[in-house]
Amino acid sequence: MSYSLPKSYSSCELLPFNRSALEDEFKLAPPAADPGGPGFWLLLQGTRLVMPESTPPTLLHGPLPSELANPLQATYIGLWQGQPCRALSVSRDQEITPRLQAVNILAPEPGLPLSLLSLAGLGNAILHWEKTSRYCDNCAGKMERITGEWGKKCTLCGAFHYPRIHPCVIVLVRRGDQLLLVRKPEWPTGRYGLVAGFVEFGENLEQTVVRELMEETGIEVTNICYQGSQSWPFPSQIMAGFTADYHAGEIQLQADELSEGGWFTIDNLPQLPPSRSIARWLIDKTINDSQIDPLRQKG
Template structure:
């Protein structure tokens, strides 16, 4: 399912299209017994009076996103995270893109400098203030993720908002003037009190909750004892790679990071 991103629709749009429609930040899926989407005619959503945003073309069909006040007949609301877990990779990525575009559009209806209502730019995805010229682009917030390891063990932690029994790698947002490497070292020491070395880049993932770019690393333990950060980390501990607690599913980069590191450590033993 090849995807070609774009922000302006072509002169001739496809009769059927992928429609990522949200109501109160929840994605609409057909009421029929299905957990995915298919190209649909826009008339299925009734008289659309909300602005549509063009995302590009997936598998030969145009892609759109919009927000409605209520779900039309034949559609049900599903939390975005739950929907993404069921989608194939191309649809998962597009659903996240759609949610971030809508959130950016909602949050920048007024200029953050002078308060004037903004206008959509004709040639790019941005909103411009007609009074002072301030331009607002979709916001991306870089965040690091670090899986700390030592011989035969991984350092995993859980935050208070995690699902019961779920543990993951450490994560935190990059601060102004900070490199990703500096962020890894700072966040790990702040959250669990240990020092790391030998950072290795693993991969990245767009994460639409609400507009993060997760950049994942592995990091070797260099010293220190685990001291969980109050109000941030509920529990953290070293776990043998054959005795891990519950970890995130593979649809998230954390799930890939932990499983791939376990496989790599098992191969080296």
């Protein structure tokens, strides 16, 4: 059986990596809730999910191959399909043993069910938190878990720390029947996307939209409207999606951020981001709202 992600999503809440994409099969729980006993292994080698070569795709269950990692370093994250699930980082240099495969969860079509893909993304964010929260930011003291929570407490200065989710905005600008699309040099050849950026001190989300567009493209906008959000656990962002209308300015790209950019009519679009992203969801929603046949766009 071949698993393909949906070509479109009726709501951004249903996008991959949002919790609703895996709630039917997964129940999040903090490490202290580990019931013990055998269970599933969420093995992540960077953004690659290490799993058995099986149909349908599934997580490794039972004994952990000794060469992959030390099971004592695993973090219990909850129940997957009613059984304990523990996340564990695998060294990027580790060769994957026979009968196992490593699937890139950021591939446009990773060949995984939506729920399993989203679980891997969640695990990636949790492992990032585990790696970056070993020592206190205030005094470099060793951190210990707060029972029943994901937060940690410094054993020296007593400071409390909680998982850090970084807010970002992403915006689709409209000018009549045209959309503002841009390219980063590291993206696949020919693929365009949307302007995005992190929220800075003292900004609300709408102010970030205005600043990022001006910095990266020189474009002024009006009618900024929030549309929805997506968890982006690579490693720990929340993407707040907006649309806006063109107001003034000519495109002047920020050279150290973008390599190309321009206005594209909605019936003649370039290669777009994969359907799993809020960038594509914003584009598709705008096309549908404009009552333009979505089959005329290039995917």
